[in-house]
Amino acid sequence: MERIGVGFSGGMSPQDIVECVKVAEELGYESAWVAEGHGGDQFSVLTACAMVTERIKLGTSITSVFVRTPPTIAMAAASVDYFSNGRFILGVGSSHKVQVEPEHGLEFTRPVQRLRECVDIVRAILEDSDVHYHGEIYDIERFDLWFQPLRTRIPIYVAAVFPKMLEICGEISEGAILTWCTLAHAEEAAQAVGLGARNAGRNPDDVEVASLLPCAVSDDRETARDLMRMPIASYAGRFPRYRKLMIDAGFPEEIEDVRVAWQAGRTEEALDLVPSGLIDQIGLVGTVDEVRGKLTDYRNAGITLPIVSPRFMGEGAKEQALEIIRACAPA
Numbered sequence: 001m002e003r004i005g006v007g008f009s010g011g012m013s014p015q016d017i018v019e020c021v022k023v024a025e026e027l028g029y030e031s032a033w034v035a036e037g038h039g040g041d042q043f044s045v046l047t048a049c050a051m052v053t054e055r056i057k058l059g060t061s062i063t064s065v066f067v068r069t070p071p072t073i074a075m076a077a078a079s080v081d082y083f084s085n086g087r088f089i090l091g092v093g094s095s096h097k098v099q100v101e102p103e104h105g106l107e108f109t110r111p112v113q114r115l116r117e118c119v120d121i122v123r124a125i126l127e128d129s130d131v132h133y134h135g136e137i138y139d140i141e142r143f144d145l146w147f148q149p150l151r152t153r154i155p156i157y158v159a160a161v162f163p164k165m166l167e168i169c170g171e172i173s174e175g176a177i178l179t180w181c182t183l184a185h186a187e188e189a190a191q192a193v194g195l196g197a198r199n200a201g202r203n204p205d206d207v208e209v210a211s212l213l214p215c216a217v218s219d220d221r222e223t224a225r226d227l228m229r230m231p232i233a234s235y236a237g238r239f240p241r242y243r244k245l246m247i248d249a250g251f252p253e254e255i256e257d258v259r260v261a262w263q264a265g266r267t268e269e270a271l272d273l274v275p276s277g278l279i280d281q282i283g284l285v286g287t288v289d290e291v292r293g294k295l296t297d298y299r300n301a302g303i304t305l306p307i308v309s310p311r312f313m314g315e316g317a318k319e320q321a322l323e324i325i326r327a328c329a330p331a
Contacts (some may be wrong), residue, residue, distance in 0.1 A: 002330040004295070005031035007061050007212045007323075010039040016318040021049045024321055025056040033061035033307055037099075043076040045306035050084035051074070059215040060088035061161045061177055061307070065114050066100045070121035071143045078126060078149040084166065086151050091138040091177050092118065093159030096239050109178045112165065113137055114303060119156055127152045157210060161241045163192040172198025175208030175305075180235060180242050181222065182249050182281045183301045186211060189234055190302025210305035212284035213298065217327045221286055225279045232279065233270040237262025252276050284308065295328065 005023045008017045021032040032049060036041040046058045058080065063073055073092070081088035101108050115137040124131045130144040157175035160166045169176035169195040179188055186209075195299035216227035235242040236258045241293035246255045254275040261270035284291040298306050308328045312320035 001028055001121065002295075002299075003027060003030050003305055004328065004330050005057075005059075005305055005310055006032055006328075007033040007211070007307045007309040007310060008039075009035040009061075010037055010315045011312060012321065014040050014045045016047055016321075018048045018052060020318060020321050020325060021056065021058075022052055024325050025053045029325070029330065031055060031059055031070065031089065031305070032058035033046065033059045033305070035061050036063060036067075036111065038125075044082055046088070047083050048081050050080060050087065054088075057089055058084050059085045059157065060091045062091040062093035062157075063094075064095035064110075065092055065118040066095055066106055066108060067104050070118045070138060071125060072142070073118065074122045074125035078145065078147070079153050080117050081154050082147075082150045089155045089175075091157040091159065092122075092176075093177070096237055096241070110137060112168070115189070116159065116168070116172065119158070122156065123153075124257075127281035129230055133309060137145065157208065157251030160189070161245060163188070166192035167199070169193050170204065170207050171200040174208065175210055177216075178209070178303075179309075180232075180245055180282050181211045181213065181298075181303070182245075183297055185248070186246065186301040188299055208304050209302055210307055211298065211303045212307045212309045214311050215291060215308045215328065216283075216285050216311040217291055217324050217326050224285045225276055227313055228283065228285060229271040229274045229281045230313075232274050232282065233258055233262055233267070233313060236274075237270060246278060246282070248326060249278060249281055251275050254278070270271055273308065284328070291300075291328060295296075304315075 006029050012278040034045050036042045042060050076091045094115050097108040100106050114137045117137045121133050126149050133140040157177050158169045158173040159177045160169050166189050176193045190209045193209050197204040197207045201316040218224040218300045236255050258270050285292050295306050310321040310324040
């Protein structure tokens, strides 16, 4: 059976996500992933998913190392892993300055070092329970976990976009998590993760290369494209890393126009300016057959775990998401 996951990033209630995950498990999906952002507490949602499923793996995509401390991340991870009977995957990342500072009131500094230390501390807490840590970012005199984790080695995946961070994924984690990924970027990312693994004396095959793939399915390509315009315009307008990724895909002038319109508050103009060529390159867009064919292309490019992220618009979000989940179900 083909390996595939499903990811949820907003626009649905916690109960809707739980019901979608139940269906995904029935259809043979390997894993389900929940983002954080403004969509509710991801660990709570995943715990609810754990209580009504038996097989499907459950992951965060991702937990920000800025807005939670390493001990709180370790405790949450161990708790979901306990309730899921060892099915949890911890996805972590640095998030973005434009989210961390204005939304959480925290200073966004030294994200790479912070992430490295956070991974170290989380692993130490799970493996040793009683931890003393003195790093460049974190100075923890003592933290002891008051229960025995079900697993002392919970898989940790790290979000990354560009080569340096992707190499770090290969060095320190069980997997890399990509998003807004073209086929060309997927191939380059897989190579960078492999390089990082080899440089650390690891087998690249031991490091997952997962990618969240925004997905819009329709018999009418323009309808599917329209479902992608808002998230693409938002990411191009707000997040420099993903804006560069879109520029590198071959749309420098178009994406700059989108950025200007978005940041000026001209949302409809920004949506109209999103180039159709970029929409077709990023993620999964089109008919059921076209989307399934693109999933195969991503696998061939080096994505070992494609994660379908349903895009929807208007009312009936759960029903729209379920339609995509069924369309992309493993053969």
